[in-house]
Structures are given as structure tokens and as C-alpha cells.
Amino acid sequence: MKDLLPLLRPHRRPLLAAGALSLVAAAAALAQPALVSATIRAVGAGDPLLPVVLALVAVLLASAGLGAVQQFLLQRTAEGVVLTTRRTVADRLLRLEIAEYDRRRSGDLISRVGADTTLLRATVTSGVVEIAGSTVVAVGALVAMALVDGWLLLVTVGAVGVGLAVVVTVSRGVRRASQEAQAAVGAMTATVERALSAVRTIRASGATAREVGVVGEAAGEAYAAGVRVARLQALVAPAGQVAVQGAFLAVLGLGGYRVATGSIAVADLVAFILYLFLLVMPLGQAIGAWTQLQTGLGALARLREILDLAPEADDRPERGGALARSRDVPRAPQPGDPTPLLALEDVSFAYPDGTQVLREVSMTVPAGARVALVGPSGAGKSTVLALVEGFYPLSGGCIRWAGTDVRELPRAALRARLGYVEQEAPVLAGSVRENLLLAAPGSTDDELWAVLADVGLTGVVRRSPRGLDVSVGDEGVLLSGGERQRLAIARSLLARPALLLLDEPTASLDARNEGLLRDTLAAASADRALLVVAHRLSTVRDSDQIVVLDGGRVVGRGTHDELLETSDLYRELAAAQLLV
Numbered sequence: 001m002k003d004l005l006p007l008l009r010p011h012r013r014p015l016l017a018a019g020a021l022s023l024v025a026a027a028a029a030l031a032q033p034a035l036v037s038a039t040i041r042a043v044g045a046g047d048p049l050l051p052v053v054l055a056l057v058a059v060l061l062a063s064a065g066l067g068a069v070q071q072f073l074l075q076r077t078a079e080g081v082v083l084t085t086r087r088t089v090a091d092r093l094l095r096l097e098i099a100e101y102d103r104r105r106s107g108d109l110i111s112r113v114g115a116d117t118t119l120l121r122a123t124v125t126s127g128v129v130e131i132a133g134s135t136v137v138a139v140g141a142l143v144a145m146a147l148v149d150g151w152l153l154l155v156t157v158g159a160v161g162v163g164l165a166v167v168v169t170v171s172r173g174v175r176r177a178s179q180e181a182q183a184a185v186g187a188m189t190a191t192v193e194r195a196l197s198a199v200r201t202i203r204a205s206g207a208t209a210r211e212v213g214v215v216g217e218a219a220g221e222a223y224a225a226g227v228r229v230a231r232l233q234a235l236v237a238p239a240g241q242v243a244v245q246g247a248f249l250a251v252l253g254l255g256g257y258r259v260a261t262g263s264i265a266v267a268d269l270v271a272f273i274l275y276l277f278l279l280v281m282p283l284g285q286a287i288g289a290w291t292q293l294q295t296g297l298g299a300l301a302r303l304r305e306i307l308d309l310a311p312e313a314d315d316r317p318e319r320g321g322a323l324a325r326s327r328d329v330p331r332a333p334q335p336g337d338p339t340p341l342l343a344l345e346d347v348s349f350a351y352p353d354g355t356q357v358l359r360e361v362s363m364t365v366p367a368g369a370r371v372a373l374v375g376p377s378g379a380g381k382s383t384v385l386a387l388v389e390g391f392y393p394l395s396g397g398c399i400r401w402a403g404t405d406v407r408e409l410p411r412a413a414l415r416a417r418l419g420y421v422e423q424e425a426p427v428l429a430g431s432v433r434e435n436l437l438l439a440a441p442g443s444t445d446d447e448l449w450a451v452l453a454d455v456g457l458t459g460v461v462r463r464s465p466r467g468l469d470v471s472v473g474d475e476g477v478l479l480s481g482g483e484r485q486r487l488a489i490a491r492s493l494l495a496r497p498a499l500l501l502l503d504e505p506t507a508s509l510d511a512r513n514e515g516l517l518r519d520t521l522a523a524a525s526a527d528r529a530l531l532v533v534a535h536r537l538s539t540v541r542d543s544d545q546i547v548v549l550d551g552g553r554v555v556g557r558g559t560h561d562e563l564l565e566t567s568d569l570y571r572e573l574a575a576a577q578l579l580v
Contacts, residue, residue: 003304004297007081007120014077021070026137028063030144033274035059040267078121085117089303095311098391099352107190108183112306115185119178119299141279148272149264152251156276159247170235174291177232178298181225186302188218233291251276312390313411329413330402332498332529335368339403341499341529342388348396349383357383359552360397365499370521370530372540374573375549381533382423384549385501388531389420419492423503423533425485427476432461433468435476435487439495451494455486456516482513489517502532506539514539537577546570 008015035056042049090113145153195202195211202211255269264272333339342365349358358380365371373381386392388399390411399406406414419439428435436448448468452458460483464470476484489505505521506514518539521530534540541560548556548563548570556567563570 003300007085007300010084011077011080014073014080018070018073018077021066021073023136025063025066025070026140028059028066029137029278030140030275031059032056032063033144033271033278036274037267037271040270044267082117082121085120085303086113089113089117089306092307092309092311096309097312098386100309105187105190105194107188107193108186109306110193111182111186111189112303115189116182116299116302119182119296138279141275145272145275145279148268148275149255149258151258152255152272155250155254156247156279159250160280162246166235170232174229174232174294175298175301177225177229178295179301180298181222181229182299182302184218184222184225188215188222191215191218229295247276247280248273329409329417330404332417333367333402335366337367340364340400341367341369341402342531343400343403344384344387344397345400346397347384347387347394347399349380349387349392350395357552358387358395361549361552361554362397363547363554363557365529365531366544367498367529368527369544370532370540370542372543372546373531373533373549374535374537374540374546374570375555376569376573377535379549380552381549382503385420385503385531385533388499388501389415389418416495417498419495419497419500419528421485421488421492421500421502421505425481425488427472427479427484427487429472429474429476431466431469431471432487435472436468436491436494439491443494447494451490454493455490456513457483457486457490482510486513486517497528499529499531502530504533504535506534506536537574 035052039049039052039056041047042052093109093113142153142157145156192215195215202208251273255264255272258264259266259269332341344361344363346360346362347358348356348360350356361380361384363371373384375381383392387394388406390406401409401414401417428438432452433448436451437443440447445468449458452461460479461467461470472478472484472487476487479487485505489502492500502521506517514536521532522542530543532540532543537560540546543560545557546560546563547554548567550569556563556570558566560574564574
């Protein structure tokens with residue numbers, strides 16, 4: 001419950017208003033049996049009925065009106081709680097350490113924002129308020145019943161108490177079972193997301209039926225988990241029904257006997273039975289709300305698991321606003337300055353499972369220089385770029401920006417000085433314009449067209465009458481692999497970074513566009529430094545420095561011609577690409 005209160009705190013005013021209305025509605029409900037009893041007594045005594053009947057009608061109408069307003073407040077507040085929770089969870093999901101995304105399945109993370117938060121709608125607000133309101137009505141009914149007849153009250157409490165004991169016992173397992181069910185739904189969502197992200201490969205491989213079976217198996221596990229929850233919840237209603245029916249039968253039997261012996265009047269028995277209705281109805285609502293609350297708390301535990309994960313250092317609320325300022329990052333040195341723009345000093349990196357990727361890598365990127373990283377697959381080239389971006393913590397050594405250890409700089413502000421194009425060159429669903437403006441939201445249309453011309457995409461975009469607003473499809477599916485890569489490069493160039501990090505920029509380009517991009521990079525390096533990872537040596541043979549990696553170590557460095565003389569591995573790579 002301590003995790004639930006922070007979600008309710010921003011909505012405390014409407015919740016308090018709904019609670020106040022609940023109390024007034026409870027008072028109106030408790031007044032009705034007394035008015036009915038007064039009506040019966042007036043009939044027996046021959047007193048005027050109109051005042052009592054009018055009072056009863058007024059109480060009924062007031063109770064109905066207050067109930068409608070209360071339900072609206074609760075539903076609106078429930079939607080507000082879900083909205084706040086979704087924004088909070090989505091904010092944390094997008095700010096996690098990169099290593100968390102490596103450990104978790106994206107489909108399961110998506111289900112936290114969707115399915116898990118949806119369960120809070122009917123449980124967090126309605127559950128809490130209904131339990132409170134029902135408790136008030138039940139306590140009031142018990143007090144009124146005690147005033148009418150103590151013996152009938154004892155019979156009622158005994159019958160209802162047995163049902164409540166069963167409900168409390170069963171509900172203890174509902175939260176755990178609900179949490180397991182939501183985890184199964186998350187796993188199923190992840191399985192579907194996995195299949196959809198590679199649907200063309202699956203279709204081309206003739207594996208559609210097998211993947212359907214995998215999704216079906218995950219759906220079956222989610223079904224089984226849901227059935228376990230339903231089995232526990234199904235025990236609640238019969239227990240309540242047995243308690244209610246037993247209470248009514250006992251009250252009718254004992255009440256009829258006491259009326260026959262003259263111990264109580266008929267009007268008192270009718271009032272007691274009405275109070276019994278007021279007791280069991282809110283108790284039934286409270287039991288249902290309690291069960292829903294347990295389900296919601298199970299979902300809340302999964303949400304809490306995400307919210308308890310630490311965000312990236314600069315994105316922590318207590319530090320982000322103060323640290324993420326570009327002026328806190330040293331300005332890039334001018335070309336020819338002895339202080340390099342970027343320096344790696346004995347950098348080592350290993351994954352949490354102990355897999356060593358880099359071993360004491362040292363290299364520099366001078367301002368305005370083009371530096372290339374080459375080597376066989378798995379040598380650690382892409383990892384170097386990820387470490388420069390601050391995606392993972394170093395295992396040893398340090399990385400310096402303009403002479404300052406990057407761990408002393410605000411990460412977000414440092415990234416604003418970097419341009420990064422991943423090997424997969426991800427393109428976001430939306431338009432060309434939206435993709436270009438991702439890193440430079442203030443750019444003009446002229447600037448967008450200019451950078452598209454730099455990467456050879458002008459003709460592609462002009463094919464559509466929508467121009468810059470043409471859709472690229474989900475994950476850029478409406479573009480070719482080379483077009484996606486060039487769009488990603490254009491997006492980074494538009495932000496005018498001091499250092500451009502490129503991971504296999506020509507992997508999906510044909511010879512003509514590779515030459516165009518080579519010219520673009522040569523022009524771009526006039527006012528910025530480039531650090532390029534490449535398998536195609538033709539792309540980087542004219543770099544100012546080429547660093548050769550193998551097995552996570554630097555095994556050579558120099559220009560293309562120098563490495564042909566000094567590095568056996570580089571000479572082997574060059575020979576394989578007919579560059580010798």
C-alpha cells in the first residue's frame with residue numbers, strides 16, 4: 001500500500017471529494033430503514049404519512065444523485081491515475097541504463113505501460129474509495145442493528161464473519177497469482193513483438209507456422225495463469241453468498257420467533273432486515289473491491305520493479321536539471337591544438353557476465369581529424385563507440401573529452417556534442433521531416449533539404465508529392481536499407497556535432513552512393529572530427545589515422561600506406577578487398 005499512495009497523492013482532492021460524497025451517501029442510505037420503519041409505525045398509529053413519505057423520497061433521490069456524482073469523480077480520477085502512472089513508467093523506461101535494455105525483452109517492457117497500468121483503473125481508486133465507503137455503511141448498519149435487537153445482531157455477525165474469514169484467506173493468494181498472470185502476459189507480448197519485428201524473415205524462411213505455435217504456447221501460459229487467478233476469485237463470491245443467505249435465514253427465523261413472542265415489533269424487524277441489506281450489500285462491494293485491489297497491487301508490483309530501476313546518472317530528477325547544460329562541457333579544441341578532442345586511455349570493458357570485450361585500448365581523435373576503427377568482426381569496434389556515448393560504464397581506464405574525464409561531465413550535454421549513427425541505422429516510424437528533426441528540432445526546411453542533398457536523398461524524397469512529410473513506415477520499412485542508413489547519417493549531420501561517430505556507414509550502400517557519402521564525410525570533416533567504424537577499407541583508406549583492433553586490443557595504427565607496411569592483419573584485410 002505504501003507504493004500505492006504516491007500514485008494517489010496527485011489526485012487527493014477529487015479522491016477526498018469522492019470520499020466525502022461517499023460518507024453523505026452512506027448517511028442517506030442509513031436513514032432509509034429508519035424512515036421505512038417510521039412509515040410503518042405511522043400507518044399503524046393512523047398518523048399523517050405525507051411528511052414521512054416525502055422525506056423518504058427525498059433521501060432516495062439525494063442518495064441516487066450523490067452516487068452518480070461520486071462515480072463520475074471516481075472514473076475521472078481513475079483515468080487520471082492511469083495517465084499519471086503511464087507517463088511516469090514511460091519516462092523511466094526511456095531513461096534506463098542501456099544495459100537494462102540488453103537484459104530485458106522489449107515486449108515485456110511495453111506490457112508494463114499498457115496492460116499493467118490498465119489494471120489500476122478499477123482497482124486503485126474505486127477499490128480504495130469503495131472499501132472506505134462500504135466500511136462506513138457497514139459500521140453504521142451494525143450500530144443501528146445493535147440498537148434494534150442485540151440477539152439478531154449476534155446471529156448476523158456470526159454468519160457474515162465466517163464468509164469474511166474465507167474471503168480474506170483466499171484473497172491473500174490473488175495478488176501473487178495476478179502478478180504471475182501479468183508476467184505471463186508480458187512474456188506473450190514480447191513473443192508477439194519478436195515475431196512481428198522479423199516477420200519478413202520468418203515468412204521467407206517458411207517458419208510462420210512454427211512462430212504461430214510459439215506465440216500460441218505463450219498465450220496458453222498466459223491463459224493458464226489467468227485461470228489460476230479466476231479460480232481464486234471464483235471462491236470469493238460463493239463464500240459471500242453463503243454468508244449472506246445464512247444471515248438472512250437466521251434473521252428471518254429468529255426474528256419471526258421474537259415477533260411472535262412479542263420481544264420486538266414488526267416495524268423493528270423490517271428495519272433490521274433493511275439494515276441487514278445495507279450491511280451485506282456494501283460488504284459484497286467491499287469484497288469485490290478488495291479482490292480487484294489485490295489484482296491491481298499485483299500489477300503495481302511489476303510497475304514498481306521498473307520504477308525502482310535507476311535511470312542514467314544525468315537523468316536522475318535531483319541532478320538532471322542542474323547538470324545537463326552544454327556550457328558545462330569544454331569547448332572542442334581547434335585543429336592543430338595539442339589537446340585531442342577525444343582520448344581513450346587504457347580503456348577496458350567487460351559485460352556483467354564477465355565476457356571481456358576491450359583490453360587497455362588507447363587512441364586519440366584530434367579536432368577536425370578523421371579516425372577509422374577497423375578489424376575483424378567481434379574485435380570491439382562498435383563497443384568503442386558505445387563507450388564514447390556513455391552507454392556502458394568502463395571496466396578500466398578513462399575517456400577524455402578535450403582533456404576532461406567524461407565521467408565528470410553531464411552526459412546529456414556531452415551527447416549534444418556528439419553525432420551517432422548506429423550500424424542498424426534505426427529510423428523512427430513517421431515522416432522524413434520528423435526523423436531529421438529528432439536531434440535538431442529547430443532546423444528550417446532549407447536546412448533539411450540541404451542535408452538530404454549531402455547524403456543523396458533529395459531525389460528519393462521528391463518522388464512523393466508530400467515531400468519532407470512522406471511517411472517512412474514502421475521502422476523505415478518503406479525505405480531501402482541504404483536509404484535508411486543515409487537518412488540516419490543526415491539526421492546526425494543536421495545537429496552539427498563536434499564529433500561524428502559512424503558505425504559501418506556504408507554497409508548498405510552501393511558503389512555510387514558510397515562514393516557520394518565519402519565525399520560528404522570529407523566535406524563534413526572540415527569543421528568536425530569523425531570516428532568511423534568500417535569493414536570496407538575503401539571508405540576509410542584516406543583517413544588521417546586508422547586504428548586496427550583485434551581481440552579487443554589495438555594491434556596497429558597509422559595511415560593506410562603505413563599499415564600496409566607495418567600490420568599483417570591490416571594487409572590481410574586490404575588484400576581480401578583488393579586494395580593492395
